[in-house]
Amino acid sequence: IFICKGSIFLQYMKVQDRHFETIWLKSGDPETIQVIDQRFLPFDFKIEDIATAEDMYTAIREMHVRGAPLIGIAGAFGLYLALLNIADHDEVDSRVRKAAVMLKSARPTAVNLAWAVDRVLLEVEKAGNIEEKKEKALETARQIIDEERISCLKIGEYGLKIIEEISRSKRGQTVNILTHCNAGWLACIDYGTATAPVYLAHDRGIKVHVVVDETRPRNQGARLTCWELQQHGVPYTLIVDNAGGHMMQRNMIDLVIVGSDRVSPYGDVVNKIGTYLKALAARDNHIPFYAALPSSSIDWNLQEGAYETPIEERDGHEVRHMEGMVNECYTDMLIVSENTPVANFGFDITPARLVTGLITEKGIAGANYKSIMKLFPEKNKNLFP
Numbered sequence: 001i002f003i004c005k006g007s008i009f010l011q012y013m014k015v016q017d018r019h020f021e022t023i024w025l026k027s028g029d030p031e032t033i034q035v036i037d038q039r040f041l042p043f044d045f046k047i048e049d050i051a052t053a054e055d056m057y058t059a060i061r062e063m064h065v066r067g068a069p070l071i072g073i074a075g076a077f078g079l080y081l082a083l084l085n086i087a088d089h090d091e092v093d094s095r096v097r098k099a100a101v102m103l104k105s106a107r108p109t110a111v112n113l114a115w116a117v118d119r120v121l122l123e124v125e126k127a128g129n130i131e132e133k134k135e136k137a138l139e140t141a142r143q144i145i146d147e148e149r150i151s152c153l154k155i156g157e158y159g160l161k162i163i164e165e166i167s168r169s170k171r172g173q174t175v176n177i178l179t180h181c182n183a184g185w186l187a188c189i190d191y192g193t194a195t196a197p198v199y200l201a202h203d204r205g206i207k208v209h210v211v212v213d214e215t216r217p218r219n220q221g222a223r224l225t226c227w228e229l230q231q232h233g234v235p236y237t238l239i240v241d242n243a244g245g246h247m248m249q250r251n252m253i254d255l256v257i258v259g260s261d262r263v264s265p266y267g268d269v270v271n272k273i274g275t276y277l278k279a280l281a282a283r284d285n286h287i288p289f290y291a292a293l294p295s296s297s298i299d300w301n302l303q304e305g306a307y308e309t310p311i312e313e314r315d316g317h318e319v320r321h322m323e324g325m326v327n328e329c330y331t332d333m334l335i336v337s338e339n340t341p342v343a344n345f346g347f348d349i350t351p352a353r354l355v356t357g358l359i360t361e362k363g364i365a366g367a368n369y370k371s372i373m374k375l376f377p378e379k380n381k382n383l384f385p
Contacts (some may be wrong), residue, residue: 010142013185015045017233021189022070023077023145030138031084033077036065038186042227043325053082053099060106066220067187067295068261069148072112075103076141079120083134092130096121109270109347110261111299116144144296145189151294151361152191159197159257159292159359160204165256167206174182174207174235176254178244181215181272182224183292193292194257195228197359202234210236211253213244217318217344221353241274243283256282257359260293262309264302265379267352267367270309279354283302291350291367292359298372300379306349309357315344 013020026032026049033056037048048064050056056078059065065074082099086092100121104114120140127136164173183194191199201208210229215221222238229236239247247253256278262270269291282289302308319342322335322369355367362375373380 006339011214013190013228013232021028021149022067022186023065023073023189025138026319031081032133033074033081035059035065035074036186038224039064040330041186042223042230043330050077051081052085053078053103057106060103063218066224067182068112068259069188069193069294070109070186071072071107071110072116072207072296073141073144073148073189075106075113075117076120076137076144078103079117079124080134080137080141082197083124083130083137086130090132093125096124096133097149104354107312109312110297111310112261112294112296115296116141119144126159127312128284134179136238138233148190148294148296149191151186151296152188152193152196154361155193155292155294155359156191156196156200158361158364159290160200162255162288162290162359162364163197163201163206163208167201170254172207174209175201176209178211178253178256178278179225180213180221180244180256180275180278182220182228183257184228185223185226186228188376192228193294193359194290195225197257198229198234199232202232208234210234210241211244211247212236212238213241213274214238215280216241219323220272235379244278245285248281248285248287253282253285253287256287256289257291258291260291260297261347262302262306263291263293263298263358264304264306264352265298265300265372266302266304266306266369267355268302268304269304269350269352269355269358269367270306270311270347273348276348276350279350283354287304289354289358290359290364291355294361295376298376304365304369309347309349311348312346314344314346316340316344 023035026034033050037046123136123140124133127133184192213221308357352367365371
């Protein structure tokens with residue numbers, strides 16, 4: 001157990017009975033950031049050392065670290081690393097701004113990255129000499145970690161109420177929850193977003209079962225969410241991405257909870273490609289569909305519909321190839337003709353009309369401007385209703 005800002009937290013997410021978070025300052029070496037390298041899960045648990053802003057850019061871009069809250073924090077630490085490697089004090093502000101632009105470009109869709117980098121940059125530019133700037137960058141990055149950890153726990157507590165209600169309506173029978181991609185603790189710091197209510201429900205004795213989409217092409221559901229749930233002892237079943245609608249039609253799904261990379265103040269949800277189709281199927285089968293997210297994932301500048309969101313298009317290699325284990329060796333295998341044209345969109349937009357509600361650290365909001373503003377009234381000044 002540890003205490004943060006007066007709140008008490010369980011050391012929650014464990015790997016082989018040892019508590020881990022996803023990103024941290026290396027013990028005894030304040031100039032190195034360590035992360036869980038998600039590329040090798042579930043086959044191998046590796047920790048990567050990152051010592052420069054350029055290496056952090058690569059870690060974000062090449063998905064060593066994944067998940068909107070996590071890549072935001074990684075970007076914040078990346079700016080701290082940039083300051084450590086600036087020798088010319090006269091050019092510190094211009095060079096750190098260049099580093100910020102670079103880091104934000106690594107993954108354009110998740111708003112958390114730009115939000116966290118800009119927050120650190122603002123504090124750095126207000127600081128005095130370069131040593132004060134370094135201290136302020138590290139302090140701010142750590143503050144963001146604390147805040148995101150708290151937010152995920154609160155998301156879990158609010159989302160738990162939804163699961164409890166369904167469990168009561170089913171008279172204690174298993175609540176079957178479909179999720180898409182990875183919105184667990186690997187995508188955050190601890191607890192996760194979409195998985196936080198599941199972990200809390202499981203630990204309180206509520207019967208839950210998670211139906212996990214494989215989430216092609218990078219298989220974050222199959223490789224990360226399944227691994228997380230297995231580590232925690234939560235019952236789960238892996239399905240192919242297109243099986244969700246079939247299961248909904250046959251009353252095999254009670255609830256859909258997904259994460260989010262960006263949400264508009266009108267309730268539109270930008271998330272991993274395929275989320276929109278799950279929402280359509282859920283609406284057709286009268287199944288509640290929730291997005292779980294910290295407020296750092298809300299882009300208060302988005303217009304209704306969120307159509308101006310930059311949708312990341314990734315390399316076609318991810319679709320033409322599949323990664324896995326063959327004869328105990330990690331391999332990258334071609335699964336189609338090498339010259340096959342590919343469109344690899346990373347995200348889609350689920351319109352607010354298909355979203356039952358948003359589970360945030362401040363409560364559950366309806367997917368509409370008025371309900372969201374009730375939770376975040378301080379944001380009204382930035383918007384035009």
